[in-house]
Amino acid sequence: xxxxxxxxxxxxxxxxxxxxxxxxxxxxxxxxxxxxxxxxxxxxxxxxxxxxxxxxxxxxxxxxxxxxxxxxxxxxxxxxxxxxxxxxxxxxxxxxxxxxxxxxxxxxxxxxxxxxxxxxxxxxxxxxxxxxxxxxxxxxxxxxxxxxxxxxxxxxxxxxxxxxxxxxxxxxxxxxxxxxxxxxxxxxxxxxxxxxxxxxxxxxxxxxxxxxxxxxxxxxxxxxxxxxxxxxxxxxxxxxxxxxxxxxxxxxxxxxxxxxxxxxxxxxxxxxxxxxxxxxxxxxxxxxxxxxxxxxxxxxxxxxxxxxxxxxxxxxxxxxxxxxxxxxxxxxxxxxxxxxxxxxx
Amino acid sequence: xxxxxxxxxxxxxxxxxxxxxxxxxxxxxxxxxxxxxxxxxxxxxxxxxxxxxxxxxxxxxxxxxxxxxxxxxxxxxxxxxxxxxxxxxxxxxxxxxxxxxxxxxxxxxxxxxxxxxxxxxxxxxxxxxxxxxxxxxxxxxxxxxxxxxxxxxxxxxxxxxxxxxxxxxxxxxxxxxxxxxxxxxxxxxxxxxxxxxxxxxxxxxxxxxxxxxxxxxxxxxxxxxxxxxxxxxxxxxxxxxxxxxxxxxxxxxxxxxxxxxxxxxxxxxxxxxxxxxxxxxxxxxxxxxxxxxxxxxxxxxxxxxxxxxxxxxxxxxxxxxxxxxxxxxxxxxxxxxxxxxxxxxxxxxx
Numbered sequence: 001x002x003x004x005x006x007x008x009x010x011x012x013x014x015x016x017x018x019x020x021x022x023x024x025x026x027x028x029x030x031x032x033x034x035x036x037x038x039x040x041x042x043x044x045x046x047x048x049x050x051x052x053x054x055x056x057x058x059x060x061x062x063x064x065x066x067x068x069x070x071x072x073x074x075x076x077x078x079x080x081x082x083x084x085x086x087x088x089x090x091x092x093x094x095x096x097x098x099x100x101x102x103x104x105x106x107x108x109x110x111x112x113x114x115x116x117x118x119x120x121x122x123x124x125x126x127x128x129x130x131x132x133x134x135x136x137x138x139x140x141x142x143x144x145x146x147x148x149x150x151x152x153x154x155x156x157x158x159x160x161x162x163x164x165x166x167x168x169x170x171x172x173x174x175x176x177x178x179x180x181x182x183x184x185x186x187x188x189x190x191x192x193x194x195x196x197x198x199x200x201x202x203x204x205x206x207x208x209x210x211x212x213x214x215x216x217x218x219x220x221x222x223x224x225x226x227x228x229x230x231x232x233x234x235x236x237x238x239x240x241x242x243x244x245x246x247x248x249x250x251x252x253x254x255x256x257x258x259x260x261x262x263x264x265x266x267x268x269x270x271x272x273x274x275x276x277x278x279x280x281x282x283x284x285x286x287x288x289x290x291x292x293x294x295x296x297x298x299x300x301x302x303x304x305x306x307x308x309x310x311x312x313x314x315x316x317x318x319x320x321x322x323x324x325x326x327x328x329x330x331x332x333x334x335x336x337x338x339x340x341x342x343x344x345x
Numbered sequence: 346x347x348x349x350x351x352x353x354x355x356x357x358x359x360x361x362x363x364x365x366x367x368x369x370x371x372x373x374x375x376x377x378x379x380x381x382x383x384x385x386x387x388x389x390x391x392x393x394x395x396x397x398x399x400x401x402x403x404x405x406x407x408x409x410x411x412x413x414x415x416x417x418x419x420x421x422x423x424x425x426x427x428x429x430x431x432x433x434x435x436x437x438x439x440x441x442x443x444x445x446x447x448x449x450x451x452x453x454x455x456x457x458x459x460x461x462x463x464x465x466x467x468x469x470x471x472x473x474x475x476x477x478x479x480x481x482x483x484x485x486x487x488x489x490x491x492x493x494x495x496x497x498x499x500x501x502x503x504x505x506x507x508x509x510x511x512x513x514x515x516x517x518x519x520x521x522x523x524x525x526x527x528x529x530x531x532x533x534x535x536x537x538x539x540x541x542x543x544x545x546x547x548x549x550x551x552x553x554x555x556x557x558x559x560x561x562x563x564x565x566x567x568x569x570x571x572x573x574x575x576x577x578x579x580x581x582x583x584x585x586x587x588x589x590x591x592x593x594x595x596x597x598x599x600x601x602x603x604x605x606x607x608x609x610x611x612x613x614x615x616x617x618x619x620x621x622x623x624x625x626x627x628x629x630x631x632x633x634x635x636x637x638x639x640x641x642x643x644x645x646x647x648x649x650x651x652x653x654x655x656x657x658x659x660x661x662x663x664x665x666x667x668x669x670x671x672x673x674x675x676x677x678x679x680x681x682x683x684x685x686x687x688x689x690x691x692x693x694x695x
Contacts, residue, residue: 070497131442131497132637132684139624140677146670247670256501269495299516301616305509311502312488321493 008266011317012281015264019288020044026295039168043291049166051287052175053078053234055280057254058261059183060116060227062279063190065262067220068203068271069123069130074231074258076141077115078251081108081232082239083148086156095158104161109232115141116228120221138255145247155244165241175237182230187276196274199223203271257286260307263314388634389646391686395679396649399656407663414539419655421541424548425450425606427651429622430629431555432599434647435592437630438559439571440639441496443593445485445503446600447622449478451615452507453604457526458519458614467525475601481507482597486590496593504623511616518615521608529609544606551602556644568592572639628676629654632683653679 023030023043033042057074064071085108092100115137122133156162167174190196201209202216210216231251239245263269264285265278286307293303316322403410420427429446436443453474460470485503489496533540559565567588570578579585607618633650635642657675661667 126685126688128684128688129637132631132680135624135627136677136680136684139628139680140674143670143673143675143677146668147674151668151670256505259498259501263498269498299512301512301516302509304505305513308502308505308509311498311505315494315498315502316488316492319492319494321491325492 008275009278009281012264012266012278012285016281016285016288019285019292023288023292023295026292035171038171040171040173045173047284047287047291048176049173050291051283052173052179053237053251054254054257054261054287055179055283056182056230056234056237057251058258058265058279058283059186059276060230061255061258062262062265062267062274062276063186063199063223064130064227065259065267065269066199066203066271066274067223068206069220069224070259070269071116071119071134071224071227072131072255073115073119073134073137073141074227074234075251075254076138076145077112077228077231078235078238078254079145079245079247079249080115080141080148081112081235082250083145083154083245083247084108084111085161085236086154086239086245087148089156089158089161090154095156096160098160101158101160105164105236108236109229112228112232112235113225114228116231117221117225119228120224123224124217124220142247145245145250147247149245149247151247153244153246157243161240162243163240165237165239175241178233178237182233183276183280190276200272200274203273205272257307258283260311261286263311385641388636388641388683388687389643389649391683392632392634392646392649392653396653396656399653399660403656403660403663407660410659410663415659416652417536417539417541417545419652419659420545420548422610423651423655424542424544425603425610425619426622426625426629426654427548427603427648428551428599428606429603430626430633430647430651431551431644432596432603433623433626433630434555434633434635434642434644435559435568435599436496436596437572437627437635437637438568438639438642439589439592440575440637441489441589441592442500442627442637443482443485443503443596444497444500444623445481445507446596446603446626447619447624448504448507448511449481449597449600450604450607450619450622451511451617453478453601454608454611454614454618455511455514455519455616456614457605457608458521459514461521461523461526462519467523471605474605475598478597478599478601478604479594480597482594482600483590485597486593489593490586490589500593508616514616515614516616518613518617520613522612526609526612530612542609544609547602547606551599552644552648559644564588564591569640572641574640625654625676628680631687632679634683634687636687637684 020030027043030043033040033044035041057078061071061074085104088104088107089095089100092104094100119134119137122128122136123130126133163169163174164178165175169177190199198209198214198219201212201214202219206216234254235250238250261282262274262279264282265275265280267274267278289306289310290300290303293306294300409415429450433443433446456474456477457470460473461467465473481503485496485499488494489499529543532543534543534546559568567578567583567585570581570583571585571588575585604619608614611618629650630642630647631637631650632653633642633646633648635646654676657679658672661669661671661675
């Protein structure tokens, strides 16, 4: 039991379960998943589908944070990628053709990778603080997205493009399949090869890792480009889901939600260690929170209040100083009680 | 600018063999001191040059741009941002960051609107919101200092919290019709043939006060010392805890003041007010030459930064053919330029 309590994913998972169960109070059939016309339907599937962009963005953010950095520009990159893809589709004669949609997606994601690489260049080569380097693109990227859409909302009429965000494939929402594939690939690359360990080394001590012969510069650069890639796909999903690109609204505040998901998942903001499973759970938790608030009829915007409380509590629990102060308060903590506090050690 | 030779400290330390050498050594030290002094001002001077160039371009290209009222309008339209950016300057000087300012501004406008609706007297409302902003800042400062959590994440939580509280109060805009607020928004104070609003005077007072505190008080010196090196400041026995908490409190107070000015300007409380204002404030501080790692920068620079941001908007308005989203691209480009400039300056300074 204490081993279970000590597992670092225990608390996020428990929170997710409690939140899901509490939905039963408001929506009796919350857990029903039906198969209609070969598609899965139900609240749980909806949560999965809506959380796909956040999972992708948070995945990139996890790796960036593991290198000791942060990427504030993901929301803007999403907007740029979605806007470019939609603009390309609108200007083609046949909007629905695969030969239109595939290059559009490639263009959007390609530009997102370039933007991510630009962030990486500023951080790894120029040596700017990550917050500031990505702040530049966060500010300018919104302008860029609006420049692409010329301040309008571009509406596309393309079933093939819509499929990315709202379609179903093999009974599952296609967005979930994409997100799952990218997550699986990342887990394979980071945990089955040395890549993950190298990322953690760079985050733990950049100087030591460089002295140990790790080309931390290239690695950091690559990680930021990968984050751009993730944000680019998320941008496609977000715009495809509503078949339109709004340079101002797509991905707004997602950087904060992504950071929140990463933190909930137990990845330390100081860098040097990361948990992809934790991040996925964190992203699901946030989406479930949003959905729950919607269904209970509380004004949707107040979710921010709950998120603030979650951030504060989790950061306090993660803070070593807070833990030692707490430990000092209770002179002889019983092991079972001390366990959650020591979960990160 | 001459590259100061690294040997000068040893030259200064060695006993002079003859008066000529002593004079030469003295001269080297003098020159070094001068270059250091110059370097201190390079970022601010850079902003000033940029400002002059932009202003020149404006005058050369557009009719009526030379009108002094155009410059004054920049202050009228950005007085709240200026006050918020002054608070941000304190925080950034200690090497921290405050992302909550925009939300605190919005919360202030909401609380103003609601309490005035409830019939509270105007002075009580003002004091309430100022205290509320300070307490929020104080709380964040305490968490940052005592629990050693990064300022970034704590103020992020503060941002969510304040914005969420706005929506708890109301999800839609509330108009403010109180006579005091109407007076504050409609009064024009004539200066020669031009005019400004009372808000500009308040902002100017805040700027002056902040400049005095930073330059001539113990608190100000400690702020710079913490930004320079937190550990050294602690070892020197400076009141690090008090000062770090104080800067976030000051930032909260400034945000609340900025919120008051915004409620004068907008005559409404709206949970959507000041979305993204923290970015503008940070941009103004950085463009104003304050170094983001802390320890170097001036309130005067922040004022220049605000004027640069205001000039960008004014020029885009005058141009007419450029759309408003170019503002964000220009601000991003300027941020990039100035951060790069800082980078080279820091690298050269040993």
